[in-house]
Amino acid sequence: xxxxxxxxxxxxxxxxxxxxxxxxxxxxxxxxxxxxxxxxxxxxxxxxxxxxxxxxxxxxxxxxxxxxxxxxxxxxxxxxxxxxxxxxxxxxxxxxxxxxxxxxxxxxxxxxxxxxxxxxxxxxxxxxxxxxxxxxxxxxxxxxxxxxxxxxxxxxxxxxxxxxxxxxxxxxxxxxxxxxxxxxxxxxxxxxxxxxxxxxxxxxxxxxxxxxxxxxxxxxxxxxxxxxxxxxxxxxxxxxxxxxxxxxxxxxxxxxxxxxxxxxxxxxxxxxxxxxxxxxxxxxxxxxxxxxxxxxxxxxxxxxxxxxxxxxxxxxxxxxxxxxxxxxxxxxxxxxxxxxxxxxxxxxxxxxxxxxxxxxxxxxxxxxxxxxxxxxxxxxxxxxxxxxxxxxxxxxxxxxxxxxxxxxxxxxxxxxxxxxxxxxxxxxxxxxxxxxxxxxxxxxxxxxxxxxxxxxxxxxxxxxxxxxxxxxxxxxxxxxxxxxxxxxxxxxxxxxxxxxxxxxxxxxxxxxxxxxxxxxxxxxxxxxxxxxxxxxxxxxxxxxxxxxxxxxxxxxxxxxxxxxxxxxxxxxxxxxxxxxxxxxxxxxxxxxxxxxxxxxxxxxxxxxxxxxxxxxxxxxxxxxxxxxxxxxxxxxxxxxxxxxxxxxxxxxxxxxxxxxxxxxxxxxxxxxxxxxxxxxxxxxxxxxxxxxxxxxxxxxxxxxxxxxxxxxxxxxxxxxxxxxxxxxxxxxxxxxxxxxxxxxxxxxxxxxxxxxxxxxxxxxxxxxxxxxxxxxxxxxxxxxxxxxxxxxxxxxxxxxxxxx
Ligand SMILES: [Zn+2]
Numbered sequence: 001x002x003x004x005x006x007x008x009x010x011x012x013x014x015x016x017x018x019x020x021x022x023x024x025x026x027x028x029x030x031x032x033x034x035x036x037x038x039x040x041x042x043x044x045x046x047x048x049x050x051x052x053x054x055x056x057x058x059x060x061x062x063x064x065x066x067x068x069x070x071x072x073x074x075x076x077x078x079x080x081x082x083x084x085x086x087x088x089x090x091x092x093x094x095x096x097x098x099x100x101x102x103x104x105x106x107x108x109x110x111x112x113x114x115x116x117x118x119x120x121x122x123x124x125x126x127x128x129x130x131x132x133x134x135x136x137x138x139x140x141x142x143x144x145x146x147x148x149x150x151x152x153x154x155x156x157x158x159x160x161x162x163x164x165x166x167x168x169x170x171x172x173x174x175x176x177x178x179x180x181x182x183x184x185x186x187x188x189x190x191x192x193x194x195x196x197x198x199x200x201x202x203x204x205x206x207x208x209x210x211x212x213x214x215x216x217x218x219x220x221x222x223x224x225x226x227x228x229x230x231x232x233x234x235x236x237x238x239x240x241x242x243x244x245x246x247x248x249x250x251x252x253x254x255x256x257x258x259x260x261x262x263x264x265x266x267x268x269x270x271x272x273x274x275x276x277x278x279x280x281x282x283x284x285x286x287x288x289x290x291x292x293x294x295x296x297x298x299x300x301x302x303x304x305x306x307x308x309x310x311x312x313x314x315x316x317x318x319x320x321x322x323x324x325x326x327x328x329x330x331x332x333x334x335x336x337x338x339x340x341x342x343x344x345x346x347x348x349x350x351x352x353x354x355x356x357x358x359x360x361x362x363x364x365x366x367x368x369x370x371x372x373x374x375x376x377x378x379x380x381x382x383x384x385x386x387x388x389x390x391x392x393x394x395x396x397x398x399x400x401x402x403x404x405x406x407x408x409x410x411x412x413x414x415x416x417x418x419x420x421x422x423x424x425x426x427x428x429x430x431x432x433x434x435x436x437x438x439x440x441x442x443x444x445x446x447x448x449x450x451x452x453x454x455x456x457x458x459x460x461x462x463x464x465x466x467x468x469x470x471x472x473x474x475x476x477x478x479x480x481x482x483x484x485x486x487x488x489x490x491x492x493x494x495x496x497x498x499x500x501x502x503x504x505x506x507x508x509x510x511x512x513x514x515x516x517x518x519x520x521x522x523x524x525x526x527x528x529x530x531x532x533x534x535x536x537x538x539x540x541x542x543x544x545x546x547x548x549x550x551x552x553x554x555x556x557x558x559x560x561x562x563x564x565x566x567x568x569x570x571x572x573x574x575x576x577x578x579x580x581x582x583x584x585x586x587x588x589x590x591x592x593x594x595x596x597x598x599x600x601x602x603x604x605x606x607x608x609x610x611x612x613x614x615x616x617x618x619x620x621x622x623x624x625x626x627x628x629x630x631x632x633x634x635x636x637x638x639x640x641x642x643x644x645x646x647x648x649x650x651x652x653x654x655x656x657x658x659x660x661x662x663x664x665x666x667x668x669x670x671x672x673x674x675x676x677x678x679x680x681x682x683x684x685x686x687x688x689x690x691x692x693x694x695x696x697x698x699x700x701x702x703x704x705x706x707x708x709x710x711x712x713x714x715x716x717x718x719x720x721x722x723x724x725x726x727x728x729x730x731x732x733x734x735x736x737x738x739x740x741x742x743x744x745x746x747x748x749x750x751x752x753x754x755x756x757x758x759x760x761x762x763x764x765x766x767x768x769x770x771x772x773x774x775x776x777x778x779x780x781x782x783x784x785x786x787x788x789x790x791x792x793x794x795x796x797x798x799x800x801x802x803x804x
Pocket of ligand 1 (some may be wrong): 316317352353354524525
C-alpha cells in the first residue's frame, strides 16, 4: 500500500479561481527500500462541501491522479484522507504547517495506483503492491499499511443512504472540546518507593543500586525473602501471604510452582523497605495436560481451519474521540504498524461497564441472565461463568487468562462478589489485590505500584502470556484484560498512559508471537462523568467507545473475503453483541466461518464476517434508544410550556424510581448559557429550528423499565427531588425513523437536594404527555449522598434523608 510521505504545493488557476495544487509524494509501504514515488495531482477537484473546518472534496479522476484544487486561502494545516472507494480508508493524513486545523477528505481515489510520476501512466499489474504472503509461524510479523488512517471518526459521507444510521459529526479536536479536555504528562512513578527486587531468567535479584533510595539514614540493608500470595478460601476479595522462603541478599531462584509472589526486603532494624509484586504465568503440568487433550479432541471433531489466540485488551470509559486525543502514539502504532481495523460506528449498549462487557463476552444482557439463568447479582458470578467466551475457549483447548486492575470496581466485583472459583486458568488476582492494598508501595500515586506504573503490571502479564504460549499455534490462548485505574474517574488521564501502552505494543510485537494472534483493542463506553460529559461532544462521545481488530499479517491475504466484509462493516452500525459473534467465529474458525451469509435486521448480534445491513437501526441491534448515537444532535428553541413539560416528565421519572409521586408545581429556570456548546458546524444544526418540519423519534427501544418497575415499590429513605432548572436541551433527528410523529429530546435537569445532574431521552407528541424513554443517567458524582441505599442502580437517584 501507499503512504503519503510528503506534500508540496504550488499555485494554479482553475476556472478563473486562484488556488493551490498539491503534489503527493507517495511511498510504497511494503517496500523495505522505501522508494518514493511522486504523483502529481492535476487541478480539477470539485469542492463538494465544507463544514466548520472540515472540507469534503471529491474528484472524478480515475486512478491516482486525483488532485486537490484548493480555492481556500489561509489554510496552513492539511489532513488528507484517501479511500480506495467510498468506504475503505487507506491513507493518510499529513501535516504541513502548524497554525490552523483543516481537514480535507479526498474520496473515490482508485486503489490501482501508478508508481510513475505521470498522471496518465496506465496501471501495470507489477505496480500494484503485493501483500505480505502467508508466513511461517515463526516469522516475525510484518504489518503493512493496508488500512491506516487517522480519522478518529469516519467522516460523514457525501452521498449517504437515507436508510443508514449516521453518527453526529464530532471532531475530536474541535475547539469546543479542547477548551474542556486536558492533556497530562506521562505517568511518573519515580518518587514512589522503589521496587528493589527484579526477576531475570527465573531468578529474583536484588537491585543494589536502588537500595539507597529506600534506606533511611543510619540503616543498612539486611535481607529479602519471598512469599506467595493466595486468595482466602471462598472469597474473591481477600488474600493472604503464605510459604515464606529463606532469606537472600543477592538472588534466589524462582520455584516452578510460584505464580503470585511478593519479594519483601528489610533494613537492619527489621523494617520493610520495599515490596515487589510478581504476577507470573507459568506452564503448569496439569493445565497443559488437560488443555492439550481438549485441543486434540476439538481438532479431531471440528477440523478448524485456524486456532487463533485472542487478546482482548480493554481500557475503561474511552470514547474513540478521546482515544485519538489522549493516546495518539498508541493509536498511530495500532493503525500504522499493526494494521488495525477500526469500527467507525461502534455504539455502546448501556451506561456502565458490566452490561457492556457482559454483551461483549457473552452476547447477552444482564436482564437475560436474570430471566434465563436465574442469575442473582448479589451472588458469585460463577453462576453464569459458563456463558463467558473464556469458558468456550477453555473447552476447545485454549489456555485462558484474565487480569483486571482496580480490583474492587471491576465489572465482576463492584457491588458483586466476583468469582468463587477462578474463572480462567491464569487469574493472578491475589497479586493485584495485595499490591493495590500495599500502602508502602502505592504511595500517593494510585497509578503506581512502587516505581512502576500499574498498567505496566497488566502489560507485563500479557507479554508473559504471549511469550509462554503465543508462538505455537497448538497452544492457543484466550486472554482478557480490562484496565480501569487510569480512566475510571477522569477520562483525560488516559494521556498519562499513552507512552506505557505504546511501549507495550512495541514489546508485544517483538515477542514474535503475534503471527497466530488476533487482538481486540476495545473500550466499553465513553465518558460517564465530568465536564466533557456535560458538553455537546461528551453527549455523543459517551455512546461511542473505540474498537479495533488486529489480525496476523498473513490473515488479510488468506481470507480476503472476510476482511473485505469486515471493512464494509467498519461503516455499519455495530455493538458489543456483534463483536461477541465475531469472537465466536474466530474461536470456532471452520469452513462454516467462510460461508457466512449477510446478516439481517432481525439479527441482534451479527458477526462482522457477515455483512451488517445498511438500514440497521439501533432497535435492530439491541441498542437502547437513550444510548443510540444515530441521528443528528442540534440545539432547539421551544416554547416555555413545552420546556416545562419535558423537564417535569424527567423529574417525575426520577422521583418514581425512589418511591414518590410528584406534583407539577415546579418552577422552571432555563439557563440560557448552557445551550452554547454546539460547534459552529452547520450540518449539525439541521432540524434545529422551531420551524423544522422533521418529526422523528428514537422510539422506546431497549427500555429497561423491567428493572425499574421491580424496584419502584421500595420505600427508600431518600428525599423527594425538586427541579432547579433545565440545564440543556438537544433535539435528536434520526432520518432512519423519519416517519414518526414523535419528537425526541435529550434533556438534562438539575435537581435539589444534592444538585444531581440527570439526563434522559424524552419523547413528545403533540397533544400527549411527554414520555421518558429508557434509562435515565446521572452525569455528576454523588459520593456520600446515597450511602443509605445499597442497590447500585438506585443510588444515583437518592439523596439520603435518614439511614436505611
Ligand atoms: Zn466502564
